[in-house]
Structure formats: structure tokens, C-alpha cells
Amino acid sequence: MNAATKLGVYVLGLAVVFGGALGVGSAVGDVGPAPAKPEHGTAHSTPAADSHGGHEQTTAPAQDDTPGGLQVSQDGYTLNPLTTVKAGEATDFRFTVTGPDGRPVTGYQVEHDKKLHFIVVSRDLGTFQHLHPDMAAGGVWSVRLTLDDPGAYRAFADFAPTGGSGLTLGADLLVAGDYKPDPLPEVARTAEVDGYQVSLDGDLVPGQAAKLTLSVSKDGEPVTDLQPYLGAYGHLVALRAGDLAYLHVHPEDSGKAGPEVTFYAEAPSAGDYRLFLDFKHDGKVRTADFTARAGAGQPKPTAEPGTGPSHDEHTH
Template sequence: MNTALRITVFATALAATFGTAYGVGNAVGTITPQQKGGHTMHHGTSGGHDDMASMPGMTGTPGMRHDAEPGGLEISKDGYTLALNTSQVPAGEKTELSFSVVRDDTGRKVTAYEREHGKELHFIVASRDLTVYRHLHPARAADGTWSTSVDLPRAGGYRVFADFAPKGGESLTLGADLAVAGRYEPTAPPAHSTTAKVDGYEVRLDGTPVAGEPSTLNLTVTKDGRPVRNLQPYLGAYGHLVALRSGDLAYLHVHPTGEPGDGTTTPGPKVSFMVTTPTAGAYRLFFDFQHEGKVRTAAFTVHAGGTTGTHGTGAGEH
């Protein structure tokens, strides 16, 4: 079967797969002793950032917007375009992927960015079936070209998200499609569970999102049956949560309530998030946390505004 046909078969299978919604999710969870010196900047919700700036003790950052749109559904928005230089990569091989953010009015690549959560740009890659997820931090060349290596295990359709704020501008998330060539084999949805396990850790999720309303989700991390009370700051926080809506992969990037060094937030075993899902439906959640010097990702599925069911898996390591 040639590559074009394999991708076509994938797309057909994918459409059938997402005709069925996922149920409620599971989590990763327990937190450890607080480490000082961390700092978290809180995004507005435009472009896929859930806004914490209005909460007590929280402060906004330059260029943040405060509406509640999901991000990543458009390749061009607010005068900027995501130009993906690499549109196809092979499955199961380490490959260099490059892209740039271009100003629509001048056609020039953006070379100046606000630093958010310690980085100028966050880059997410997710498979359309939501079984593969990568949170990457590419390097930028002087001319504005970004590049990163990526190794995607399975063939099929993927979506990439560039999460950034241009210097003096507002936070924005742009998305583009990426094809991964190879033999496509359909993957069954994750098994029902209230917990997610990854690399010897277990994370439990408590709470159910309600569409259009702020909802508290608590993730508790344990290892070998013991609460993890010494989580380490990762990008200025004890955890990060990315939510992707099943079907169109609308993107939300959520940061926890509180931050390392604020005098009240402990490093575990619980990390809390205030999440506002834009619509009812199934969402795949990816929770990044760092412990013993390594970042891990736990994944689970929730259904906003409906009957709760759970599917939890470890989604990999950074």
C-alpha cells in the first residue's frame, strides 16, 4: 500500500473512531516538598490559555487576553500565520521538524517573543486519535526559523500547535496538520480507569468539567503507593495541563492555581487546576509533572457536561 493510500485509509478510520465520545478521565497525581525560586506566568484564555489572572494572588503578564476561546483551530489568526516547513515525517524515526511564525502584513518571520513560562514558544504535537502527545521546546535561529527533533511512533494524521506571544502582542495558539507516513494500524481507545500510570507513578483525577463554567480538577501523584510531596517546578509550576477536544483538537493550555515560592502552594501531593471547557463533549487531558529531574506525562479523558466515564493511560516521557 503506498503512502497516499495509507493516509487515506487512516483518515477514514479516524472519522469512524471519533464518532464515539470518550468518557470521564483519570489522572496523575501526588505532590512533593516545595522548592523555592519558581515563578509562573498566567495566560489569558485566548488562543487556548485558561485564564488564572483573575484569581486571588494571581497576576497577568504582558499581552495576555482574557476571553475563553480554544486555540489551535486556525493556521492564521490575528495577523500571524504558522508556516510549517515540514509537512510529512516518517513514523518511528527521529526527524528534524522546522517552522516559523510569519507576520501577514509584512511576510517576515517573527524574531521577538514574550517569554511565557520560561520559554518564547511552546510546541505541541498530538495524533488525531489522541494516543500520541509531545510537548516540545524548539530552538529558534536568528532568522526566526524554529526547529526541533521529533520521533512519532505511529503513522497517521497529527496536529501541531505553536503556543506563543509575539513581543508586545497577545498570547496566541496556531495549529497546522502534519502527516506521519508509514503503515497505519488503528489503535483502540484507552481502557476505562480512574487513574493513569506512567513510569512507576500513579495519578488520580478528581473533578468533572462543566461546559462553559470554571471547574476544579485535582490531580494527585503517588509513587509506589506513597504520595509524592516533592514535585519539582517545571516551567515555573508544579504541573501543566493541556486539554484537546476530541474531533477537532481544539486546544486549551491550563496552569495550576498557585505557584512555587508563593508561600501557600505546596509541592504535593495534589495539583489543582481551574478549567473552563468551551463546549460539552470529550476532551483528552495531558498532565506534565517533574520529579527526580525528569518530566513525565499522564493522560486521561473527560466528558464535559455529560455522564462521566474514564480512560487513563501514561502518555510518555519528555
């Protein structure tokens, strides 16, 4: 085959390949640049038909409704305990929160007067500690911690990184020794601590924000001079029995120093919960605890059209 003939065959081959490519392009649509990867924290979206003319619009996926405290890592942030605890020994407990870059976080927003709230409870929900650790340079937190009895405990770090949303991360702490869990205390409307009586009014409702009012009295007389604690006249932590899910709780600012302190709590499901109220009076913080039941076997209430459960950014 001479040179001219070879050139003709080559050109004919290019035409066939190019024509095939055009056919494929017509079958699959226009070819464009690959979509950019979403930035960290950006919700993925899917096209949906617009009811006012058929144009496409983006619809964000349903939000993750997993309760806080069930995960040791979320949104790139991880709780890292660094210390082993022995029963009955005071320990300088240390931990870090690492960020999406793998380094300890050093920037935190102040919420309820603190950069980070550290909660430690026994797995049977019989003991409760609300602690406020100090952060050293480099993002290492430390706090004096004593766990009197052997057993399984859950530690919660409740915080909001600078420029980010609030998170509650949880990690198990295991204390060696013979362990016998206590049964969950019975459901009750009253609690006593250090000579104070605290009563609970209101019920947890599965799937909705419910109003809970706690009233403090001493020797039968209402306490009307509660002292501010963590930016309010009371601080409430609510945990679900069984998995220790950490509930969204936020206080109502009535401006009154007692005897009533009101909160709104969201129970994610029916079942039993433990409520721990911290209040300050005569210069000392005390904790009253309750077992409450959400649902009591009743079906989950249905929101009226156009309404839905309240979702406040604050965790407590």
C-alpha cells in the same frame, strides 16, 4: 445667441445644480470626511443609546470564542511547517511563525519559562509530545521530532508575540504509511506512568472554568517533593476529542510541591476530552494522561446575574 445670453444661461444652470446638491445634502445629513480605517487589532464598534441621557456610546462586538489550535492562521499570525516527517525517523523539524507583515516573527514573550511551547499529538489522541524548540536568527524554529507510526498528527505552537496576546496555532502533520487509528481510551480517574499513580478530582463543565486537582503518588505514598517544571509543579494540556480544540488551562499557585497540583480548565462544549499532565520528579519529566467527559449529557449551566465564565489570558 449672443455672449450675454450664453452667460446668463450658464449661471442659471449652476444655480440649478447647486440647489439640487443642497437638497441632497439636507436629505442625507451633513457631509463630512470619510471615517478612518481602524488600525490592526482595533475592535470595530457600533453606536448604542446611552440610558443616561440618550448620548451615543460605542459597544464592542462579542469576542471570538473559537477555541485555540483549530486555525493555522489567526490575527495575522501563521504557523508554517517546513519539514516532512517519516515514520520512525528522528527529524530536525523546522517551522516559522509569520506575522502580519508576512515575515517570520523573532520577538516573543517568555511564558511558563519558554518563548514557545510546541505540542504534537496524534489525531486519535493516543500519543503526546511536549517539546521546546530553539529559534535561530531569522525566526526559524527547530526541534528534534520522532513520530513512530504513520498517520495524522496535529502540531500546536503556543506563544505570545512581543507586545501581543497569547495565541495557539495548529497545523496538521501527515506521516505516510498504513494507518489504523486507535479508539479513544475510556473515561478514568486514575493513570499510571513509570511507577507513579496520578488521580484526578473534579469535572469539566461546559462553558465554565472548572477546578481540576491531580494528585501524584508513588508506591502508595504521596509525592511531596515535586520539582518545578515550566514555572509550576505541573503543566496540563487539555484537548477536545474530535477536532483537537486546545483548551484554556492555567495552574493554581499553592506553593506546595505536591502531592496535589490544581488547574482551572474551560471546556467549550459537552463531550470527551484528553488531559495530559506533565510533572517532574527525581529529575525526570513524566506525562500522565486521562480521558475526561464534560457535561455527561447535562445542560450547560447558567451563570448567575452579574457573573460569567472566567477568561484567563494564560493558555496553560
